Amino acid sequence: MDLTEFERALENFINQAGLWAPLLFIVLHLIRPLVFLPVIAVCIVGGFVFGFVQGAFLSFIGLTLMSFISYMLINKFPRFRAKLASLKDKLFPNRxxxxxxxxILRIMPFVHFHLLSFYLMEMTPTRREYMYYSALGLIAPSILYTAFGRAISEFPWYTTLSMFLLLAAIFSFIDKWQKQKARTE
Structure with a gap:
């Protein structure tokens, strides 16, 4: 099947799904971790199928619901919490x-979604505060992945690497700035 046939098949599916299409897309965000789909891939599909504005909005809703489910799962299942704590210690020891x-890490395409949710849970005392910061942190990835996801995935490897290094530098700068700020207080 070539790209044109795929586009027609997708368009037919969306037309037949009608009002169910947005709901099915949000459900795709919720089952995404179970089928090992990266966030960026689902957001790209949203932009392709629904356009930029609706795709970004639906991705934001799906990712926010996924954050809420993550919160519930992490609190409900101690083994899941322990695995995330272990992953956190491996990836970011003593940090x-x-x-x-x-x-910023939420913008990076291949950083573990649930691990970042776990970090937010540790930083926020209530579910309400967690959801506030989680939703706030999902605005940028929803917009960027939907708008630029296709372009980013088609960039040459060195451009993608440069973008990743830029985000890593910003991340590092904020880390140093926070440590400097803590020392002066």
């Missing part, structure tokens, strides 16, 4: 991230 750093 406390700020909310801003977690938001």
């Amino acid at each position: 406390n991230l700020t909310v801003t750093q977690v938001m």
Whole structure:
């Protein structure tokens, strides 16, 4: 099947799904971790199928619901919490991230979604505050992945690597700035 046939098949599916299409897309965000789909891939599909504005909005809703489900799962299943704590210790040993750093990491396509949710849970005392910061941190990825996801995935490897290094530098700068700020207080 070539791209044109795929586009027609997708368009037919969306036309037949009608009002169910947005709901099915949100459900796709919720089952995404179970089928090992990266966030960026689902957001790209949203932009392709629904256009930029509706795709970004639906991705934001789906990712926010996924954050809420993550919160519930992490609190409900101690083994899941323990696995995330172990992953956190492996990836970021002896490091406390700020909310801003977690938001920057949410923009990076291949950083573990639930791990970042776990970090936010540790930083926020209530579910309400967690959901506030989580939703706030999902605005940028929803917009960027939907608008630029296709372009980013088609960039040459060196451009993608440069973008990743730029985000890593911003992340590092904020880390150093926070440590400097903590020392002066």
